[in-house]
Amino acid sequence: QYFESTRRAIKDHTCDAEEELGVIFVQCLEDSLSRCTIQSQDAHCIGRLQFALNNLRADPHSLLYLQAVASARFGLSILADYILHLLDSTEQPTQLMATGLNLARQLCSPPYDQQILFFLLKLLVKRRGTDVLNGLQPIYELRWLEERMLEHARTDEEIIPDYFVVIGDTYKSVRETVAQAILRESSAPLDDALNTLTGIPNMTKNSHAVLVLLALYREVTMRRAYADCARHVAGKTHDLLEEYCRSAPGFPGWARDVGNRLLNNSLTRQHNLPIIVTPGQSDQTRAAAAVALHVLLAIESSADDALMGPFVYMLKQPSRLAESFIPTMAEDHFATVQGAARGNRGTKWHTCPRGHPYFIDDCGGAVSVGKCFCGAQIGGLDYKLVDQNIEGARQHDASETGHILGQVAMRSDTVAPERKLSSVCCALVRLLMHAAFMWASCGEDPQLVLAVAAIVKPAVPVDQLPRFFWEHFEKDVKGFAKAIGHTPDDASVVLHTFLDRLVARQRGRGAGVGNGTLKSKQERQAWENEFSRQCIDPVLQEIGRSARMWMDRVVNDERVGNNPLMRWLYELEAPPGAQSSPSLWRFRARITIEHLTATLDQQFAGKPESQQPRVLKQFLKEERNLRVLQHLPQILQLQRMLLEKFHRRLAVHEAVTFTIGQFLRGLPSDRDKREFTGLIEIFKRVWEYLGAEVLTHGRLKPTKAENILRAVTLDTPIAFLLPTSIEGKGRCAMSLVDYFINCIHNEFVAQFRN
Numbered sequence: 008q009y010f011e012s013t014r015r016a017i018k019d020h021t022c023d024a025e026e027e028l029g030v031i032f033v034q035c036l037e038d039s040l041s042r043c044t045i046q047s048q049d050a051h052c053i054g055r056l057q058f059a060l061n062n063l064r065a066d067p068h069s070l071l072y073l074q075a076v077a078s079a080r081f082g083l084s085i086l087a088d089y090i091l092h093l094l095d096s097t098e099q100p101t102q103l104m105a106t107g108l109n110l111a112r113q114l115c116s117p118p119y120d121q122q123i124l125f126f127l128l129k130l131l132v133k134r135r136g137t138d139v140l141n142g143l144q145p146i147y148e149l150r151w152l153e154e155r156m157l158e159h160a161r162t163d164e165e166i167i168p169d170y171f172v173v174i175g176d177t178y179k180s181v182r183e184t185v186a187q188a189i190l191r192e193s194s195a196p197l198d199d200a201l202n203t204l205t206g207i208p209n210m211t212k213n214s215h216a217v218l219v220l221l222a223l224y225r226e227v228t229m230r231r232a233y234a235d236c237a238r239h240v241a242g243k244t245h246d247l248l249e250e251y252c253r254s255a256p257g258f259p260g261w262a263r264d265v266g267n268r269l270l271n272n273s274l275t276r277q278h279n280l281p282i283i284v285t286p287g288q289s290d291q292t293r294a295a296a297a298v299a300l301h302v303l304l305a306i307e308s309s310a311d312d313a314l315m316g317p318f319v320y321m322l323k324q325p326s327r328l329a330e331s332f333i334p335t336m337a338e339d340h341f342a343t344v345q346g347a348a349r350g351n352r353g354t355k356w357h358t359c360p361r362g363h364p365y366f367i368d369d370c371g372g373a374v375s376v377g378k379c380f381c382g383a384q385i386g387g388l389d390y391k392l393v394d395q396n397i398e399g400a401r402q403h404d405a406s407e408t409g410h411i412l413g414q415v416a417m418r419s420d421t422v423a424p425e426r427k428l429s430s431v432c433c434a435l436v437r438l439l440m441h442a443a444f445m446w447a448s449c450g451e452d453p454q455l456v457l458a459v460a461a462i463v464k465p466a467v468p469v470d471q472l473p474r475f476f477w478e479h480f481e482k483d484v485k486g487f488a489k490a491i492g493h494t495p496d497d498a499s500v501v502l503h504t505f506l507d508r509l510v511a512r513q514r515g516r517g518a519g520v521g522n523g524t525l526k527s528k529q530e531r532q533a534w535e536n537e538f539s540r541q542c543i544d545p546v547l548q549e550i551g552r553s554a555r556m557w558m559d560r561v562v563n564d565e566r567v568g569n570n571p572l573m574r575w576l577y578e579l580e581a582p583p584g585a586q587s588s589p590s591l592w593r594f595r596a597r598i599t600i601e602h603l604t605a606t607l608d609q610q611f612a613g614k615p616e617s618q619q620p621r622v623l624k625q626f627l628k629e630e631r632n633l634r635v636l637q638h639l640p641q642i643l644q645l646q647r648m649l650l651e652k653f654h655r656r657l658a659v660h661e662a663v664t665f666t667i668g669q670f671l672r673g674l675p676s677d678r679d680k681r682e683f684t685g686l687i688e689i690f691k692r693v694w695e696y697l698g699a700e701v702l703t704h705g706r707l708k709p710t711k712a713e714n715i716l717r718a719v720t721l722d723t724p725i726a727f728l729l730p731t732s733i734e735g736k737g738r739c740a741m742s743l744v745d746y747f748i749n750c751i752h753n754e755f756v757a758q759f760r761n
Contacts, residue, residue: 173557
C-alpha cells in the first residue's frame with residue numbers, strides 16, 4: 008500500500024522519479040532481508056533465489072518484480088561469499104549450496120536479464136579483485152560461470168592492467184615512448200622524451216627517472232609474464248636499452264642500477280619471490296609486485312627528504328636503526344593507565360602478591376579488602392595493606408625496540424590503529440616499511456642483510472628474510488584495501504597515487520622530526536604524526552571523491568579499455584540487451600565497521616584535534632578487541648566449571664596427557680557435552696583471534712616454549728584450559744583473562760576517562 012500510494016503521488020513527475028523509487032524500494036528490502044534473524048542463512052539464500060527465479064519474469068514495473076530483484080541481489084550476495092570460500096578451501100559444495108549454485112546458473116542464463124550475471128561477477132570482483140575471475144575453472148560447479156563470462160570477454164590475449172596510468176598523462180606519454188623505442192630499435196625516442204620532461208615545472212631528475220623506470224617495467228619486464236619467448240625484449244633492442252640506462256645524461260646513479268635489473272628481470276637475487284616476473288602469476292601478485300617496485304623508486308628518489316629518513320635507513324642503512332622504535336609497532340600502555348589515574352590527587356599504585364598492579368583512588372589509603380582477578384587479596388584496612396601486597400608498582404617501560412610483529416600468520420586480517428595513527432595510516436606506513444626491509448634483505452651486501460636481521464624480533468634466519476618481509480607486505484596490501492573499504496584493484500590505484508605524491512612532494516618539509524633514527528618512543532610518535540599529516544592525510548581526503556576517477560583511468564586505458572567485460576564490471580557502461588533499468592543491478596558497498604572507519608578517516612583527515620570525534624575514533628581504534636570482550640564471561644564460566652570438575656580429582660601430570668577430546672567423550676550427559684563443547688569452541692575462536700597478541704604483549708605470558716598454546720584442538724591437553732598463575736601449561740589461559748581485563752577493558756576505560 009505504501010509503495011502504490013507513493014507511486015501515485017509521483018505519477019506526474021519524470022520517469023526518473025519512478026525509477027528512483029524502485030531503486031530505493033529494492034535497497035530497503037535487500038537491507039531488511041540482511042537483518043532477518045534466521046537459523047540457516049544458506050537456507051534463506053536458497054529460498055530467496057527460488058523466489059527470484061519464480062518472479063523475475065513478472066512485469067518490470069510491478070511490486071512483485073522489485074521484490075524478486077531484491078531477493079536475487081540478497082541471495083547472490085550470500086552465494087558470492089560462499090563461492091569465495093570454495094575458492095579458498097578444498098571443500099566440495101554442500102548439497103544445499105549446490106542447489107543454490109544451480110539456481111544462480113538458471114538466473115544467469117537466458118531468458119533472464121543478463122545483468123544478473125554481471126551483478127554476480129561484480130560481487131566477486133569487488134570483494135576479491137579481477138584476479139578471482141581466473142580461478143573459477145577448477146571447481147566443477149562453477150564452470151558454467153566461467154563459460155558465461157568468457158562469452159563476453161576478450162580472449163585473444165592476456166590483458167595485464169597498468170595501474171601506473173593513475174599517475175597521469177605524463178607517464179602514459181613516457182610509456183608510449185618506450186614502446187616506440189622497442190619497435191624502432193632506437194633510443195632516440197627516449198632521449199626526446201627526457202628532453203620534454205626537463206621542461207615540465209617541478210620535474211626533478213629523480214622524478215624523470217621514476218617515470219622512465221616504471222615504463223621500462225611495464226614495457227620490458229612485464230613481457231616476461233608471457234610464456235612465448237618471442238614476445239620478450241631481447242637481442243639488439245635489449246642491449247640498446249641497457250646502454251641507455253648506463254649512459255643517459257639525466258639518469259641518477261641509483262636509477263642506472265635499478266634500470267639494468269629491470270631489463271634483466273633480476274630485481275632480486277631471491278628467484279622464488281614474486282617480484283621476479285614469471286608466466287602464470289595471479290593478477291593480485293603482479294599488482295603487489297608493482298606496488299613494491301614503486302615503493303623502492305619512491306624511497307630511492309627521496310634520499311634528501313628528511314621525512315622519508317626512516318624508510319631510507321631501512322633500505323640503505325638499517326644498522327642505524329639498531330635498538331630503534333620502529334614505526335607502527337605496539338608499545339607498553341601501562342604508563343598511559345598510570346597517567347589517567349593521576350587525575351585524582353592521592354591515587355597510589357600497589358602490587359598484589361602475584362605481581363599485578365592496582366591502584367587505590369581518593370587518598371590512596373587502604374580502607375577495604377578486595378580480590379585481584381588472580382584471586383589474591385588486595386587492599387587492606389586502617390590504611391595498612393594486607394600481607395604480601397607491596398606499596399608501589401613497576402615503573403619501567405616494557406616497550407620493545409625493533410620489528411616485533413612476528414610471523415605473518417600471527418597477524419590479524421584487520422589492521423589495528425596504533426597511537427594516533429588510524430588503521431589506514433598504520434597499514435600504509437607498514438607497507439612502506441616492509442617493502443623497504445624486503446628490498447634491503449634482497450641485496451648483495453651481506454652486512455646490510457645482517458643489519459636487517461638484527462632488527463627483527465623474534466629472530467628470523469637470514470635466508471628467510473626476503474620471504475618473511477614479502478609475506479608481511481602482501482598482508483599490508485590486503486589490510487590497506489580493507490581499511491579504506493575498497494577492492495584490491497581500487498587499493499592498488501590509491502597506493503600508486505600516494506606513491507606518486509611521495510615522489511613529487513616538496514623536499515625538506517620534514518624538519519623538526521629528528522634525524523629519522525627514532526631512538527625514543529617520543530621521537531617515533533612525533534615522526535608518525537608528521538608523516539601522517541604531510542603525506543597521508545592529503546591523499547585520504549581525496550579517496551572518497553576521487554577513487555572512482557582514478558580507477559576509471561586504469562579501465563579506460565587502451566590496454567584494458569577494449570575489453571568490454573571490464574567496462575561492464577566497473578559500470579562504465581551498461582551491458583547490451585538489458586531488460587530492466589541498470590540502476591537496479593548496480594553494485595552497492597556494504598556498510599561495515601571498516602567502511603565507517605575509512606569514511607571517518609577520510610572525512611576528518613588533516614583537521615585539528617578539537618574537531619575530531621575523539622570518543623568514536625578511540626572506540627573504533629579498539630573495536631577489534633572490544634568486540635571479543637563479550638566472550639569474557641563464557642571463558643570465566645568455562646574455567647570455573649573445569650576447576651570445579653577437576654578440583655582434587657586430577658593430578659598435574661595427568662592433566663598434561665588428558666586431552667580435550669577425551670574429556671568431552673567422558674562426560675555423562677548430552678547436556679554437559681553441548682555446554683562444554685560450546686564454551687571450548689568460544690575459547691578456541693578467541694585464542695585464534697587474540698592468542699598472538701597475548702603471547703606478544705601479555706604480562707603473564709609463559710616463558711617456556713612447551714607451555715605456549717599454539718592452537719586448540721581435540722588433541723590439546725586439558726591442562727591448557729586450566730588457568731594457573733605459576734609457570735605451566737595453564738599460564739596461557741591465565742594470561743588471556745589478564746589481557747582481557749587489564750589490556751583491553753581497563754586500558755580503554757582509563758583512556759576514556761583521561
